Amino acid sequence: MSAAITACADLVESAVAHRTAMGRLTEQHALTLDDGYAVQDEVARRRLARGERVVGAKLGLTSPAKQQQMQVAEPVYGRLFSGGLHPANEPVRVDTLIHPRVEPEIVLIIGQRLAGPGVSAADVLAATDWVCCGLEVIDSRYADFSFTAADVVADNTSEAKVVVGPAMHRPDGLDLSLIGLLLEVDGVQVATATGAATMGHPAEATAMLANFLGARGEAIEPGWMVFTGGLTAAVPLAAGHHVTATFGHLGSVTVRGV
Amino acid sequence: MLTAEQQRAAAQSLRAAEDARAPIAALTETYADIDVVDAYEIQLVNIRRRLEEGSLIRGHKVGLSAKAMQQMLGVHEPDYGHLLDHMFVDEGAAIEAGRFCQPRAEIEVAFVLGRPLQGPGVTMADVVRATDYVLPSIEIVDSRLADWKIKIQDTIADNASSAALVLGGRPTRLHDIDPALIGANLRKNGEIVETGCSGAVLGNPAIAVAWLANKVAQFGVALEPGHVIMPGSCTRMVPVAAGDHIRADFDVLGAVAVSFT
Numbered sequence: 001m002s003a004a005i006t007a008c009a010d011l012v013e014s015a016v017a018h019r020t021a022m023g024r025l026t027e028q029h030a031l032t033l034d035d036g037y038a039v040q041d042e043v044a045r046r047r048l049a050r051g052e053r054v055v056g057a058k059l060g061l062t063s064p065a066k067q068q069q070m071q072v073a074e075p076v077y078g079r080l081f082s083g084g085l086h087p088a089n090e091p092v093r094v095d096t097l098i099h100p101r102v103e104p105e106i107v108l109i110i111g112q113r114l115a116g117p118g119v120s121a122a123d124v125l126a127a128t129d130w131v132c133c134g135l136e137v138i139d140s141r142y143a144d145f146s147f148t149a150a151d152v153v154a155d156n157t158s159e160a161k162v163v164v165g166p167a168m169h170r171p172d173g174l175d176l177s178l179i180g181l182l183l184e185v186d187g188v189q190v191a192t193a194t195g196a197a198t199m200g201h202p203a204e205a206t207a208m209l210a211n212f213l214g215a216r217g218e219a220i221e222p223g224w225m226v227f228t229g230g231l232t233a234a235v236p237l238a239a240g241h242h243v244t245a246t247f248g249h250l251g252s253v254t255v256r257g258v
Numbered sequence: 259m260l261t262a263e264q265q266r267a268a269a270q271s272l273r274a275a276e277d278a279r280a281p282i283a284a285l286t287e288t289y290a291d292i293d294v295v296d297a298y299e300i301q302l303v304n305i306r307r308r309l310e311e312g313s314l315i316r317g318h319k320v321g322l323s324a325k326a327m328q329q330m331l332g333v334h335e336p337d338y339g340h341l342l343d344h345m346f347v348d349e350g351a352a353i354e355a356g357r358f359c360q361p362r363a364e365i366e367v368a369f370v371l372g373r374p375l376q377g378p379g380v381t382m383a384d385v386v387r388a389t390d391y392v393l394p395s396i397e398i399v400d401s402r403l404a405d406w407k408i409k410i411q412d413t414i415a416d417n418a419s420s421a422a423l424v425l426g427g428r429p430t431r432l433h434d435i436d437p438a439l440i441g442a443n444l445r446k447n448g449e450i451v452e453t454g455c456s457g458a459v460l461g462n463p464a465i466a467v468a469w470l471a472n473k474v475a476q477f478g479v480a481l482e483p484g485h486v487i488m489p490g491s492c493t494r495m496v497p498v499a500a501g502d503h504i505r506a507d508f509d510v511l512g513a514v515a516v517s518f519t
């Protein structure tokens with residue numbers, strides 16, 4: 001591993017530990033997207049060595065608008081760790097994070113191993129045990145959430161915490177691209193969307209992930225939760241405020257900041 | 259406040275703009291003193307003229323019911339317009355874009371009433387009881403005011419920017435759904451360009467219907483059985499032109515489409 005990858009992994013870990021935003025890694029090092037993943041892999045290796053476990057995966061940059069803005073042709077992938085699992089009714093202490101934001105997502109709980117190439121959306125749905133609603137608390141280690149695609153990949157795509165809604169549903173008979181969503185901050189509606197806002201369909205986004213992981217010799221493993229991509233722009237989470245996402249068919253989930 | 263003569267002149271110029279498909283300057287520019295009461299009177303002057311010409315009122319639309327639109331125009335209340343029989347376009351049909359000045363498409367959960375709704379005091383419970391069924395729909399909105407540069411008085415006078423609507427033929431009863439949580443995708447020429455949810459309208463489109471019933475009661479009007487109520491769009495509106503195909507897909511309700519030639 002190059003010294004630059006190690007140095008970048010050190011910087012990411014330091015920003016997390018000190019809850020201090022940093023400048024873009026790409027301003028100091030000429031990182032490609034692959035280099036970004038190498039940094040993410042190195043930080044993951046260290047977290048696993050410290051006793052954390054990978055519990056799932058998340059997708060970022062899943063809307064055409066965000067992909068255009070970041071000049072990437074496909075979504076980016078990050079890992080979900082056991083340390084980021086957050087109980088549904090516990091408030092989030094915002095002072096443990098740098099500048100948290102919340103995104104509403106459709107979550108798939110995968111029952112069978114999925115590894116590309118050749119994984120389709122139909123394969124994903126056949127391998128899905130449960131569909132849930134979720135809120136992802138993201139927290140970029142970069143000042144002002146300002147980053148390139150390589151930067152955000154190195155930062156494990158802003159991974160911080162995930163909250164999974166209380167109701168589990170079988171995917172049978174649901175069209176996930178037409179699941180409606182109302183997003184509220186302190187009871188005031190701020191956005192609406194459907195599941196189609198992530199790559200046209202959450203299972204299409206997940207198929208893309210399985211094919212991406214397959215090319216790396218990895219897979220979506222049985223029991224993983226896949227956060228399939230934010231359906232709206234992320235909203236800030238501040239102490240004393242709460243964010244609620246209400247979904248058609250899937251129920252609702254709330255995150256409260258303290 | 260305008261004089262009756264000014265109101266009639268403003269109504270005349272709006273109707274002429276609609277007939278010639280030639281937008282005019284905003285009324286709020288031409289008539290600095292125009293207020294919301296004037297604006298509804300101007301709308302009614304033109305509706306009465308349509309009725310004299312043989313048109314029939316087949317329902318109402320609620321406009322400015324999405325928070326984003328209210329913020330854009332700096333208002334805190336929706337507005338409404340009349341739906342006339344000539345505005346109804348068949349599902350799957352092709353309509354001439356040249357019928358309109360500067361058309362845009364919205365996707366809505368249309369309410370069809372089975373019983374009258376007479377305000378004041380109409381509640382959500384009354385709306386649910388009075389609704390026969392809901393239909394998937396596309397509303398084509400248009401502004402007879404140049405470049406859609408409108409204030410609330412302009413759009414009210416302009417019949418809440420109504421132009422045409424397309425109803426899908428598959429009815430769903432409210433008993434079977436949560437009317438606030440119907441996901442909706444707007445496809446333009448096959449591509450999903452907007453996603454949204456029926457609750458974008460005042461939190462629940464049934465609230466928009468109740469608001470409408472109570473608002474028209476101020477003019478001595480009731481919502482009638484068989485009337486269609488367009489409560490407002492699930493998504494942002496999308497510009498349309500000749501050659502475009504617009505399709506709305508709704509969770510549970512199904513789909514509706516229209517082409518522009």
